[in-house]
Structures are given as C-alpha cells and as structure tokens.
Amino acid sequence: MRLIIILTPLFFLFSCSEYQKILKSDDAELKYIQALEYYNDEDYSRSLSLFEQILTSFNDRETLENIYYHYVYSTFYIRDYVSSAYHFNNFNVKFPVSEKKEEMSFMGAYCYYLQSPRYNLDQENTYIAIDKLQLFISNYENSDRVARASELILNLNDKLEKKDFEIATSYYYTGNFQSAIYAIDEFINRFPETQRIHELSFIQIKAYYELAKNSVEEKKEQRIKEAIFASDNFLLAFSSGNYKQEVKAMYQELKEIQNGL
Numbered sequence: 001m002r003l004i005i006i007l008t009p010l011f012f013l014f015s016c017s018e019y020q021k022i023l024k025s026d027d028a029e030l031k032y033i034q035a036l037e038y039y040n041d042e043d044y045s046r047s048l049s050l051f052e053q054i055l056t057s058f059n060d061r062e063t064l065e066n067i068y069y070h071y072v073y074s075t076f077y078i079r080d081y082v083s084s085a086y087h088f089n090n091f092n093v094k095f096p097v098s099e100k101k102e103e104m105s106f107m108g109a110y111c112y113y114l115q116s117p118r119y120n121l122d123q124e125n126t127y128i129a130i131d132k133l134q135l136f137i138s139n140y141e142n143s144d145r146v147a148r149a150s151e152l153i154l155n156l157n158d159k160l161e162k163k164d165f166e167i168a169t170s171y172y173y174t175g176n177f178q179s180a181i182y183a184i185d186e187f188i189n190r191f192p193e194t195q196r197i198h199e200l201s202f203i204q205i206k207a208y209y210e211l212a213k214n215s216v217e218e219k220k221e222q223r224i225k226e227a228i229f230a231s232d233n234f235l236l237a238f239s240s241g242n243y244k245q246e247v248k249a250m251y252q253e254l255k256e257i258q259n260g261l
Contacts, residue, residue, distance in 0.1 A: 019046055028057035032067065039070050048074035065095050072104075076111065085111035106145045109133045113152050119159040120166070126156050161191050165200070172203050177211040180204065202243040205234050209250045213257070224258045 022034050035050035051071035058064055072091055076084040088108035092101050109132035116126040133149045133156075140146065168187045171180035184204040188197060208227035215223045231251040238244065 023049060023053070028054045032058075032063070035067075036070065039074060042077070044074045044077040048078065061095070065098055065100075068094065069100060072107075076107070081111045081114045085115070102140050102143055102145070105136050105139065106143070106149065109136045109149065110152070113156065116156055116159065119162045123160060123163060126159060130156050157191075161194060161196075164190065165194075165196055168200070169203055172207050175210075177207040177214075180207040181211070198238055198241055198243070201234055201238065202247070205230055205243075205247055205250065209254065212254060221258075224254055228254050228258065 022031060025031065031050045031054050035047045035054070038044075038047035038050065048071065051067055051074060054067060055071060056064070058067070068087075068091060072084060072087040075087060085108055088104045088111060091104040092098070095101075098104070109129065112125065112129035112132045116129050117123070130153055133153050136143075137146050137149050164187050168180065168183035171177070171183050181204055184200050184207070187200060188194070194200070205227075208223075208230045212220065212223040212227040228251065231247055231254065234247050235244065235251070
C-alpha cells in the first residue's frame with residue numbers, strides 16, 4: 001500500500017512532464033496522435049490544448065476535419081457551451097460537404113439548449129435555443145434527431161410556460177386583480193394547450209370576484225356583470241372539475257350584490 005502511495009504522485013508527475021513536452025513539441029503528427037489518445041481517455045482539457053495547436057497543421061482535408069471535429073467536442077465535454085455552439089456551427093462553414101453536417105447542426109442547437117437558464121431568470125437564451133432547434137427540424141425534417149429536437153423544444157416551452165404562469169398569478173396574489181385578468185388571458189392565448197388552464201381559470205374568476213367586490217360605485221355594476229359572466233363560463237367549461245363549489249358560492253354572492261344595486 002505504501003508503495004502505491006509513493007508511486008501515484010510520481011506517475012502524475014511523469015504524466016504532466018510528458019504532456020508539457022508534447023505541448024512544446026513542433027511535431028504535429030505526435031500532437032495529433034497524443035490528442036486523440038487524451039480524447040479517448042476523456043482527458044478533454046489536454047486534448048483540447050493539443051488539437052488547438054494543430055488546427056491548420058495538415059494539408060489533407062480529411063485530417064483537418066477530424067481534428068476540428070474532436071476539437072469541437074473537446075470544448076463541449078469541458079462544458080464550454082458558448083464556444084462549442086460557435087464551433088459546431090462553424091464546422092459546417094469550414095466543411096460544407098461533410099457527412100457530419102447534420103450532427104454538427106444538431107449539436108450546435110443543443111449547445112444553445114444547454115445555455116438556457118433556470119425558468120425564473122431572463123429567458124433570452126431559451127428563445128434562441130427554440131429558434132435554433134426549430135431551424136434544425138426545418139433543415140433536416142427526415143433526421144432521426146428530429147424527435148429529440150422536438151422533445152427539447154417542449155422542455156424549453158415548459159420552462160417559458162412556468163415562468164409566465166408565475167408572472168400571471170403573481171398579479172392576483174399581490175392584489176392587482178385587473179392585471180391578473182389580462183395576464184391570464186394573454187397566458188392562455190400563448191399556451192392554449194396548457195395543463196394549467198383549470199387552475200388559471202379559477203384564479204381568474206377569483207380576480208374578477210375581488211375586482212367586482214372592491215370596485216368604486218360607478219364601476220361596480222359593470223364589473224359585477226363581467227364577474228357573473230366569467231363565472232357562468234367557468235361552470236360550463238369545468239362542470240365536473242375542482243373549484244366548482246367555490247365558484248358557485250362566488251356566483252351566488254355576486255348575484256346577491258347585483259340584485260341589491
């Protein structure tokens with residue numbers, strides 16, 4: 001055991017020394033062979049440094065393409081998605097007739113997907129990722145990767161939906177009832193197939209109800225009518241779902257207020 005403990009740092013010292021020697025070498029062929037070896041051993045930081053040094057060191061197109069291919073994936077595997085997105089797309093510019101063109105296009109779009117932040121942060125990169133994935137589907141509609149690209153778009157749309165859902169409902173919970181009504185209408189227009197429509201519609205009814213009850217006298221009659229109309233629509237649309245009794249109770253109270261006006 002003690003021998004192993006002693007030899008381990010010596011091995012790493014030798015390994016680092018050998019790597020530095022290759023890095024400083026003028027032998028492009030040696031760097032190419034060693035870079036592939038590092039890559040296959042999943043030592044992507046070292047493979048990246050070596051591939052970077054020999055990106056233009058060979059004359060034949062096949063070798064140059066192979067070097068750039070592994071270079072791009074090295075940036076990807078060290079999670080430098082900004083660089084890898086650029087290089088995956090640039091690969092198709094440098095090698096427009098490559099058999100890897102479809103793969104590179106998908107991976108470029110996928111890198112944008114990986115740059116999409118948590119749902120509660122700014123979603124600019126999410127919109128870019130959706131555009132890139134939709135472009136891939138448009139350009140390679142018969143690709144086996146279309147199903148995966150479509151799945152990624154659904155994931156991104158779910159993130160946008162969750163963010164917009166929280167924004168729309170936050171108006172209600174902060175007492176801004178009129179804005180809540182408008183925001184929920186806008187949300188449903190943007191996400192007509194949302195699984196949240198029942199919950200959102202109920203929150204919207206409560207917003208109508210609170211807005212009507214708390215309106216100034218000159219606006220109360222009109223807002224009571226709007227709240228009653230919205231309640232009727234809810235009970236028709238969700239005749240056997242949750243919140244039915246709560247909406248019925250609000251409806252009855254609104255009718256009583258209307259009769260007393």
